[in-house]
Amino acid sequence: MSAAPVGTREIGRHAVRAELARVAFNRFCLTGFDQVTFADLAEAAGVSRSTFLRYFGTKEDVVLFVFDPVGDVIADALDADRGNEDDWSRLRNALESAADFLVRDVQHLVTILGLVDQTPALCARLREKQTEWRPKIVARLRGTASPADGSPVIADVRAAAALECLWIVLGQWSANGGREDLGELLDAAFAAFSTPARA
Amino acid sequence: MSAAPVGTREIGRHAVRAELARVAFNRFCLTGFDQVTFADLAEAAGVSRSTFLRYFGTKEDVVLFVFDPVGDVIADALDADRGNEDDWSRLRNALESAADFLVRDVQHLVTILGLVDQTPALCARLREKQTEWRPKIVARLRGTASPADGSPVIADVRAAAALECLWIVLGQWSANGGREDLGELLDAAFAAFSTPARA
DNA sequence: ATCACGGCTGACACTGAGTATCAAGTTACG
DNA sequence: CGTAACTTGATACTCAGTGTCAGCCGTGAT
Numbered sequence: 001m002s003a004a005p006v007g008t009r010e011i012g013r014h015a016v017r018a019e020l021a022r023v024a025f026n027r028f029c030l031t032g033f034d035q036v037t038f039a040d041l042a043e044a045a046g047v048s049r050s051t052f053l054r055y056f057g058t059k060e061d062v063v064l065f066v067f068d069p070v071g072d073v074i075a076d077a078l079d080a081d082r083g084n085e086d087d088w089s090r091l092r093n094a095l096e097s098a099a100d101f102l103v104r105d106v107q108h109l110v111t112i113l114g115l116v117d118q119t120p121a122l123c124a125r126l127r128e129k130q131t132e133w134r135p136k137i138v139a140r141l142r143g144t145a146s147p148a149d150g151s152p153v154i155a156d157v158r159a160a161a162a163l164e165c166l167w168i169v170l171g172q173w174s175a176n177g178g179r180e181d182l183g184e185l186l187d188a189a190f191a192a193f194s195t196p197a198r199a
Numbered sequence: 200m201s202a203a204p205v206g207t208r209e210i211g212r213h214a215v216r217a218e219l220a221r222v223a224f225n226r227f228c229l230t231g232f233d234q235v236t237f238a239d240l241a242e243a244a245g246v247s248r249s250t251f252l253r254y255f256g257t258k259e260d261v262v263l264f265v266f267d268p269v270g271d272v273i274a275d276a277l278d279a280d281r282g283n284e285d286d287w288s289r290l291r292n293a294l295e296s297a298a299d300f301l302v303r304d305v306q307h308l309v310t311i312l313g314l315v316d317q318t319p320a321l322c323a324r325l326r327e328k329q330t331e332w333r334p335k336i337v338a339r340l341r342g343t344a345s346p347a348d349g350s351p352v353i354a355d356v357r358a359a360a361a362l363e364c365l366w367i368v369l370g371q372w373s374a375n376g377g378r379e380d381l382g383e384l385l386d387a388a389f390a391a392f393s394t395p396a397r398a
Numbered sequence: 399a400t401c402a403c404g405g406c407t408g409a410c411a412c413t414g415a416g417t418a419t420c421a422a423g424t425t426a427c428g
Numbered sequence: 429c430g431t432a433a434c435t436t437g438a439t440a441c442t443c444a445g446t447g448t449c450a451g452c453c454g455t456g457a458t
Contacts, residue, residue, distance in 0.1 A: 048437045124323050157391035160363035192356035247408045
């Protein structure tokens with residue numbers, strides 16, 4: 001699921017990438033994402049602008065590349081939960097896997113989400129990644145659906161809705177400093193689908 | 200809801216904007232969004248690059264500004280449907296209003312959605328607009344909710360899920376050339392929330 | 399009619415993202 | 429050791445988007 005670095009070169013590349021991102025992230029938090037240029041980052045990291053740009057195709061990726069594996073994490077979790085009959089509980093569990101993956105470093109994640117929240121460009125790019133994950137999820141939902149299981153868009157809608165839940169929950173969670181329990185927050189969010197639409 | 204042009208200057212500005220967008224749109228469809236530069240557009244429209252840029256802040260807006268009123272259309276529809284007790288039917292009806300608004304020119308909308316679909320930058324920007332509409336919708340849902348109506352994130356989740364439905368439905372609709380009935384498609388999509396999660 | 403004012407326009411200059419190329423240095427590996 | 433593959437930094441380039449400025453033109457008041 002994570003890009004498995006095999007071969008010494010790949011390992012080195014991975015490490016450099018992590019270090020560059022670390023240095024850059026400090027700058028972003030200190031000065032603001034939009035105010036920092038690639039030239040600044042390169043100088044701060046002690047490499048040339050060219051090199052920096054070779055490791056991260058865009059400025060957004062310098063921050064958001066940590067989210068790249070999430071799509072596969074969700075897909076794998078769905079695969080491992082094939083027995084479950086209920087789309088919503090499968091999705092909820094898969095999202096909890098994604099949350100667990102992201103939450104390995106609580107403080108870092110809270111900081112990232114804060115930065116994302118106040119930077120439109122990062123929001124946009126993150127939503128783009130999210131959209132890339134959706135087809136994988138849809139395929140898993142359809143894979144276990146009976147043929148006469150309603151319109152084919154239903155899987156799309158549920159996958160999209162679940163992904164929205166993830167960001168809403170993470171936004172809520174990070175706004176409160178990462179102290180709440182993500183499982184409970186997910187349950188509260190998914191209640192939007194299971195409780196009557198008006199209490 | 201639409202930017203109401205009052206005053207002769209505002210009318211003129213509005214008309215120029217529409218004409219520039221018309222010319223530009225042809226170029227985009229012909230050559231591809233990314234391959235067309237502001238210099239190209241300016242030349243095609245017979246104005247300077249500066250002027251073109253003054254009418255549209257970004258290249259994306261040249262295509263997507265037609266979606267700007269949708270947020271208010273949805274919000275107004277929700278206001279007009281205050282009596283309805285059920286969040287999902289309120290949202291479904293409001294989305295139908297939005298769809299009706301957009302569908303005034305079927306052929307144009309199908310073409311736009313096709314262009315958006317094959318242009319990542321346009322997808323991203325459209326999703327950004329969508330996110331801007333969400334708070335307005337959430338406010339309407341919360342406005343009629345009883346205080347003890349579950350977690351506050353529920354309105355957020357429902358609003359986000361509904362907006363996802365809109366794009367999924369419009370994508371489906373335009374992929375089939377705009378021949379299907381949007382009301383029926385919306386019903387099929389919203390079935391994701393009301394039918395059991397596994398048939 | 400004239401004048402002053404405000405907005406519109408085009409020209410120009412600038413910053414910064416992202417792409418492409420190339421020569422020189424470095425590392426892996428037979 | 430030697431070569432082939434990779435990495436780096438330098439440089440040049442395109443294009444989006446911002447800002448400024450002087451000139452123009454319609455409007456409205458005197």
